[in-house]
Amino acid sequence: MLIWIIFALMTGAAIFALLWPLSHGRVAAFADTADATNLYRAQLGEIERDVARKLIGPAEAEAARAEAARRLLRASGNEAGPAGETESSLRRRRASSALALSCVPLLALLVYGAYGSPGNPDQPLAARLQADSSRQDFALALSRIETHLANNPSDAKGWSVIAPVYMRQGRYDDAATAFASAIRHGEAKPEMHAGLGEALTLAAxxxxxxAARESMVEALRLDPKNPRARFFLAIGKEQDGDMEGAIAALRALLADAEADAPWAQAVRQRLERLGAESAGSAIAALPAADRQAAIRAMVDGLAERLKAGGGTLPEWTRLIRSQAVLGDKAAARGALATARERLAQDAEAPAKLDALESELSLKETAP
Structure with missing residues (x-):
């Protein structure tokens, strides 16, 4: 509501600024009646001199005197119309005032509707300024680095700084160019080669x-433990159809990982997916008589591992679904109850587990 009050005051100020000169301009222009009287006297003197020189006749002189008198009357405000105005000028002024009163608010509303955000909620000024300032500062800093590199293309350090920024922005082609420039001009470090390989992979x-594999291989030559290069080379094996090689590479990577490595969870998830796909392929190749037993053994193994502790929401979901498909709904209900306890801190887990319970018809009906 406050914003509309402010708009109304601003609109009123704008209209007042337009109407003030319209209502006072002519008075100011003719306020000095003494000057008008002096001018009238000068005109009369000029008429008398023209009569003396016989430049005009008595009739023309009388007409000129009458015209000069009418001008004096208009200037001093003695004719009809306020402040010495004629009827036509008064009509023009009134029309201008009406136009200002109608057009200014309408124009303001149209402009605000086109370029404003009337539906957005209020936001504190300090928060707006802070947010805008951070974005402007980042964009300005990035622009300065890009300008510097355009003028100094051999600055390897600058390329190594801007390459990860491009990666975070999703500008993978630009990131690959930056990593390659950093390597070419002296920053031929393992992380630069691994970064180039990742940028080429994501760009593809x-x-x-x-080309990405060549960069990863070079990164491992310089640093055999480089996790990013090892991860993407494992993905390369998977894409080549070498599932066993990809699984072995990911397991070795996890074995060398520190306990708090930020990328370890992503590796585990990919390894679990590959293991499930590999196991599924192996089970599908078994004779029909052995296939059910193999599936049961795989589900029981997953249940034992999750029962021992831990487990993610996708793992519990897979176990519950598998037990329900095998017809063991009692085990599925038990796993569902355990999952609710273990995943109590996961904000998404309760709703997804409830949906899974409903989908698999695991709710026990009252006798």
Whole structure:
């Protein structure tokens, strides 16, 4: 509500600014009646001199005197119309005032509707300024670095700084160019080669290309423990159809990982997916008589591992679904109850587990 009050006051101020000169301009222009009287006397003197020189006749002189008198009357405000105005000028002034009163608010509303945000909620000024300032500062800093690199293309350090920024922005082609420039001009470090390989992979839609593999291999030559290079080379094996090689590479990577490595969870999830796919392929190749037993053994193994502790929401979901498909609804209900306890801190888990319970018809009906 406050914003509309402010708009109304601003609109009123704008209209007043337009109407003030319209209502006072002519009075100011003719306020000095003494000057008008002096001018009238000068005109009369000029008429008398013209008569004396016989430049005009008596009739013309009388007409000129009458015209000069009418001008004096208009200037001093003695004719009809306020402040010495004629009827036509008064009509023009009134029309201008009406136009200002109608057009200014209408124009303001149209402009605000086109370029404003009337539907957005209020936001504190301090928060707005702080947010805008951070974005402006970042954009300005990035622009300065890009300008510097355009003028100094051999600055390897600058390229190594801007390359990760491009990666975070999703500008993978630009990131690959920056990593390559950093390497070319002296920053040929393992992380630069691994970064180049990742940028080339992401630019290709997740496909580990030949050029990306070359960069990863060079990164491992410089640092055999480089996790990023090892991870993407494992993905390359997976894309080549070497599932066993990909699984072995990911397991080795996890074995060398520190306990709090930020990328370890992503590796575990990919390894679990590959293991499930590999196991599924192996089970599908078994004779029909052995297939059910193999599936049961795999589900029981997953249940034992999750019962021992831990487990993610996708793992518990897979276990509950598998037990329900095998017809063991009692085990599925038990796993569901355990999952609710273990995942109590996961904000998404309760709703997803409830949906799974409903989908698999695991709710026990009262006798």
């Amino acid at each position: 839609g997740g496909v580990v290309t030949a």
